Amino acid sequence: MDEQKDFTPQESLALINSMISKARQRYSDKSFYYLLWGWIVIIACLLHYAFDSYQLIEEPSMAWLVMFIGAAISIFYGMRESKQAKVTHYTDKLYGWLWLSMSIGMIIVIINGQFINFQIVPLILLLAGAGTFVSGAMMKFRALQLGAVCLWAMAIFAFRLNEVEQLLAMAVGIALGYLLPGYIMKFNMKKQRGL
Amino acid sequence: MAFKTLDPLLHSQLRLAIMSLLVSVERADFVYIKEQTGATAGNLSVQIDKLSSAGYLSVTKGFEGKKPKTTCKITSIGIEAFEAYVNTIQQYLKP
Numbered sequence A: 001m002d003e004q005k006d007f008t009p010q011e012s013l014a015l016i017n018s019m020i021s022k023a024r025q026r027y028s029d030k031s032f033y034y035l036l037w038g039w040i041v042i043i044a045c046l047l048h049y050a051f052d053s054y055q056l057i058e059e060p061s062m063a064w065l066v067m068f069i070g071a072a073i074s075i076f077y078g079m080r081e082s083k084q085a086k087v088t089h090y091t092d093k094l095y096g097w098l099w100l101s102m103s104i105g106m107i108i109v110i111i112n113g114q115f116i117n118f119q120i121v122p123l124i125l126l127l128a129g130a131g132t133f134v135s136g137a138m139m140k141f142r143a144l145q146l147g148a149v150c151l152w153a154m155a156i157f158a159f160r161l162n163e164v165e166q167l168l169a170m171a172v173g174i175a176l177g178y179l180l181p182g183y184i185m186k187f188n189m190k191k192q193r194g195l
Numbered sequence B: 001m002a003f004k005t006l007d008p009l010l011h012s013q014l015r016l017a018i019m020s021l022l023v024s025v026e027r028a029d030f031v032y033i034k035e036q037t038g039a040t041a042g043n044l045s046v047q048i049d050k051l052s053s054a055g056y057l058s059v060t061k062g063f064e065g066k067k068p069k070t071t072c073k074i075t076s077i078g079i080e081a082f083e084a085y086v087n088t089i090q091q092y093l094k095p
Helices: A009-023 A031-053 A060-084 A090-111 A120-139 A142-158 A163-192 B013-023 B030-037 B041-053 B076-093
Strands: B027-029 B057-064 B067-074
Touching: A009 B013, A009 B030, A009 B076, A031 A060, A031 A163, A090 A120, A120 A142, A120 A163, A142 A163, B013 B027, B013 B030, B013 B041, B013 B067, B013 B076, B027 B030, B030 B041, B030 B067, B041 B057, B041 B067, B067 B076
Parallel strands: none
Antiparallel strands: B027 B067, B057 B067
């Protein structure tokens, strides 16, 4: 780029437009988080279901301790990714705030379960659906938005089930709402990179 | 109507390209700016220094492993200057 060259207002505007369009965020790969949380939640749901159904341990909800592994991996991966990133878009921060607010909402629902007759799973599915739907809109990735619709559909269904059956509904919802779009995203990114 | 003069610091291809890029993102590192503008490292470094001295950019120097990493972020002064520049350009382009 010739720094000294004198240029017209039209050329200036064209340059501004071209740089802004270069910087416009393209499809960003967030598949890691969807696959990580998808599998972790499914494992927790199935473990909880198995512990409860076959009375394997005294406190079946201990299955959810695997979430801490997910949180640790997410934090470690996120920090490494942000250190290595050549560019940070405004939306990258927004994803963080969005999922932090959803996680806080989920924790509030979980710790107040006794006041809502332990209808925790449908509410978690509603929040997960909201986060996924907005993420899909921000990424302009339709599969995520369809995934969110699946999460909401499973929330409606889960309200009609007992607490133990709700775990299976959640596993199905997460498989359709997180895992499936996550794998599609991963596949698309690989294709984009020509791998 | 008298035209405002264009900010000479921004009315340069490479500096305007850097500012246009940084106004669209939260922050970007030197390598990214170099790739997007196609400038040479030496020239880019000089222009970033000029923008940083004017308070248009904040520059953070650090390391990624053993490699040095320079990250640039547009400041609020830079955003104002960029907006003023665009408004002036639009004045010039009005029929």
